[in-house]
Amino acid sequence: MKTLLIICDGMADRPVPELANKTPLEIANTPNMDWLAKHGVCGIIDTIAPGITPGSDTAHLALLGYDPYEVYTGRGPFEAAGAGIDLKGGDVAFRANFATVDDSGAITDRRAGRISGTEPLAEELQKISVKGAKIIFKSTTGHRGAFVLRGEGLSHEVSDSDPHEVGKKPLRIAPLLQEQQPTLPVYPLITGGIRKYVVRRNRAVKTAKILNEFSKKAYDALDKHPLNVERKKNNLPAANYLLLRGGGIVPHLTPIKERFGVDGTCVAAAALVKGVCRLAGMRVVDVPGATGSVNTDLHAKAKVVLKSFEDQDFVLLHVKGTDEASHDGNARAKIELIEKIDAILSQFIDEVDLITVTADHTTPVSVKDHTGDPVPVLISGDSVRVDDVQEFGERSVTEGGLGRIRGKDLLPILANLMGKTQKFGA
Amino acid sequence: MKTLLIICDGMADRPVPELANKTPLEIANTPNMDWLAKHGVCGIIDTIAPGITPGSDTAHLALLGYDPYEVYTGRGPFEAAGAGIDLKGGDVAFRANFATVDDSGAITDRRAGRISGTEPLAEELQKISVKGAKIIFKSTTGHRGAFVLRGEGLSHEVSDSDPHEVGKKPLRIAPLLQEQQPTLPVYPLITGGIRKYVVRRNRAVKTAKILNEFSKKAYDALDKHPLNVERKKNNLPAANYLLLRGGGIVPHLTPIKERFGVDGTCVAAAALVKGVCRLAGMRVVDVPGATGSVNTDLHAKAKVVLKSFEDQDFVLLHVKGTDEASHDGNARAKIELIEKIDAILSQFIDEVDLITVTADHTTPVSVKDHTGDPVPVLISGDSVRVDDVQEFGERSVTEGGLGRIRGKDLLPILANLMGKTQKFGA
Numbered sequence: 001m002k003t004l005l006i007i008c009d010g011m012a013d014r015p016v017p018e019l020a021n022k023t024p025l026e027i028a029n030t031p032n033m034d035w036l037a038k039h040g041v042c043g044i045i046d047t048i049a050p051g052i053t054p055g056s057d058t059a060h061l062a063l064l065g066y067d068p069y070e071v072y073t074g075r076g077p078f079e080a081a082g083a084g085i086d087l088k089g090g091d092v093a094f095r096a097n098f099a100t101v102d103d104s105g106a107i108t109d110r111r112a113g114r115i116s117g118t119e120p121l122a123e124e125l126q127k128i129s130v131k132g133a134k135i136i137f138k139s140t141t142g143h144r145g146a147f148v149l150r151g152e153g154l155s156h157e158v159s160d161s162d163p164h165e166v167g168k169k170p171l172r173i174a175p176l177l178q179e180q181q182p183t184l185p186v187y188p189l190i191t192g193g194i195r196k197y198v199v200r201r202n203r204a205v206k207t208a209k210i211l212n213e214f215s216k217k218a219y220d221a222l223d224k225h226p227l228n229v230e231r232k233k234n235n236l237p238a239a240n241y242l243l244l245r246g247g248g249i250v251p252h253l254t255p256i257k258e259r260f261g262v263d264g265t266c267v268a269a270a271a272l273v274k275g276v277c278r279l280a281g282m283r284v285v286d287v288p289g290a291t292g293s294v295n296t297d298l299h300a301k302a303k304v305v306l307k308s309f310e311d312q313d314f315v316l317l318h319v320k321g322t323d324e325a326s327h328d329g330n331a332r333a334k335i336e337l338i339e340k341i342d343a344i345l346s347q348f349i350d351e352v353d354l355i356t357v358t359a360d361h362t363t364p365v366s367v368k369d370h371t372g373d374p375v376p377v378l379i380s381g382d383s384v385r386v387d388d389v390q391e392f393g394e395r396s397v398t399e400g401g402l403g404r405i406r407g408k409d410l411l412p413i414l415a416n417l418m419g420k421t422q423k424f425g426a
Numbered sequence: 427m428k429t430l431l432i433i434c435d436g437m438a439d440r441p442v443p444e445l446a447n448k449t450p451l452e453i454a455n456t457p458n459m460d461w462l463a464k465h466g467v468c469g470i471i472d473t474i475a476p477g478i479t480p481g482s483d484t485a486h487l488a489l490l491g492y493d494p495y496e497v498y499t500g501r502g503p504f505e506a507a508g509a510g511i512d513l514k515g516g517d518v519a520f521r522a523n524f525a526t527v528d529d530s531g532a533i534t535d536r537r538a539g540r541i542s543g544t545e546p547l548a549e550e551l552q553k554i555s556v557k558g559a560k561i562i563f564k565s566t567t568g569h570r571g572a573f574v575l576r577g578e579g580l581s582h583e584v585s586d587s588d589p590h591e592v593g594k595k596p597l598r599i600a601p602l603l604q605e606q607q608p609t610l611p612v613y614p615l616i617t618g619g620i621r622k623y624v625v626r627r628n629r630a631v632k633t634a635k636i637l638n639e640f641s642k643k644a645y646d647a648l649d650k651h652p653l654n655v656e657r658k659k660n661n662l663p664a665a666n667y668l669l670l671r672g673g674g675i676v677p678h679l680t681p682i683k684e685r686f687g688v689d690g691t692c693v694a695a696a697a698l699v700k701g702v703c704r705l706a707g708m709r710v711v712d713v714p715g716a717t718g719s720v721n722t723d724l725h726a727k728a729k730v731v732l733k734s735f736e737d738q739d740f741v742l743l744h745v746k747g748t749d750e751a752s753h754d755g756n757a758r759a760k761i762e763l764i765e766k767i768d769a770i771l772s773q774f775i776d777e778v779d780l781i782t783v784t785a786d787h788t789t790p791v792s793v794k795d796h797t798g799d800p801v802p803v804l805i806s807g808d809s810v811r812v813d814d815v816q817e818f819g820e821r822s823v824t825e826g827g828l829g830r831i832r833g834k835d836l837l838p839i840l841a842n843l844m845g846k847t848q849k850f851g852a
Binding site for chain 2: 383384385386387399400401402403404405406409411412413414415416419421422423424425426
């Protein structure tokens, strides 16, 4: 059964006074979404939990059936996976910035003059050897990169080296755990659960030591690199320091294929979403023309979606631009993109058996940032208990047959409708 | 307060194209259920969790307030309890088949010619002594039986001896745990959680050894038993091997009386449901004429229900036939049985204070098997907040006042309406 899950990033919104207290989704002309809602079952989703504001990574983990409180350790692993690094469980991944430090060691530019073409530097970084771990680095866009430490007994519970401030020296990386276990452990699931505190702390101490050793060696190697010597000659800021942040240990995610019997493809431009899907064991397809922005080529994406169904039964189509427009507070651009998304749905209605439309979180144009409001969802297909909802919007769906569900329940619900689930019990 | 919980097995369904896209429950003429819905509060239940397909055992555990992920280890214990064996926590129970093996040891008939009257063989099996455990065996219907191993430090994490194929030899029973703990534990809650892996494995090794010793001794005893000597003489397949499968350790279930203050009686024909109720500490009444089929004597069951209220305040009435009709894909038979169930409800409306009608899971006639769709529920009585739902059906109830709840929340909700719950806090 061909099943399509369309996630419009940050599409959900709050009533906008300038739009007669309607939301962009409510005011947009969306005949296809309305048709699907009319011929489907609707409801609202708390992607993580009521009132909790999701990131795009935690929201997508949840929508793929994982409990973010159990598996999420930081943004690093998902960005690294999205950058195409083939991660292993136990790797520790960071987001990295090339930065400029002066002779006193103080940061003079956190982005090294927004340098691009850092691949030669990346090559140099990969040559650095540290005791107890292997270095993997990949340049991404501009001054950014993904940094991965691979080895036994590493930890993500270490501080960032990025002070987020010019004029300061990069921070010494330290374990985030005190020597003594606090009496009231906070977020036991996130910070390690069963694994003993002392083991966790020892790993964090070891990892911090490796990272500090690496940071020093990286500076030595980068500062004298021909590319930077050339930049200094041209009065450009040298990319001579690698700032690390957002470290996370790569979670052991049981692939969705194993958990739900669903063989999936991800069609997305956003690296973070691609990373989540890769770590969930999905195939990730790159689409030329998919920009992750409001000007993305939706027709190219739709073509790839339909092609993917030739040998897969589950496709996740992610559209990033709705979130971008919301962060800009641009209701007009948001409405226009929603209408463009709606226009491509007609291609799917005849071809796909089960269509789901939802958002990963709410990003109100009035707030210009993610919020914890629930998101609307519709599921349309032959096997569903069609309800009375007549159009797709944040409020119209609340009377639908799905009621209010959690993000992590969505994929089990779809797997059930696809006839993929195993009976639990007899 | 007399409280009746009616569970119609597999009654919930999906829209059926041949029924103008209505479900059997929606199309059936059910004036009493509709009256109760009108004078009650309605909603939908995910008996286990959204999208998860329940068995009848796990579903009933949940509807009695237990978390199946915590307490369910396999079907064996519930069948054994349903067969009337007085189980103790820590017993390991299996489903058993009398089968026929030839002189080479290969299975020639998995059901020993659908033998019946195996009680003399059962007596023989109970005499077998094995080191480290006591044998309990009870013949049930036909070639079937319930096999229980009682002793210290036993495990259910062992393989079946039943190869499910004629011509093969019975399988050697082996521990299901590898020597090394796998890096990706699957279903940690089900398979033991905190208990140490090595202890679990040692118990499984010990249990497998006992079962293999028993299987050999059982063959020796059965093969020369006069009943089998006689069968061979008459060219009938000897019931000379006991195949074991579906092993489960008997969970320590805190009785519902202790958890919710509810003293309960179960009126059911299905052994599996009776077993769940017995293990939950309920009284189980046998009803002559209750067949577990569409031709069951509902009036006899209704009489027993009303009689049970003379000294109990909570009765669970289970009707199996709705599931049977669904497995057969027989919408007509399903509708007829739903209407018959509805007809007996009138006897309860005047006599019972609080009536709940629901299903344990969805069994669409189109699928002929259980699915993970939610089930409708109504609760009718003086103390409930009556909502606007006018009739009882999978879709009409979604706008009801209960919203979407979990199976394990139902009994606490009923106990609350019965005035049985203790305050948590001050």
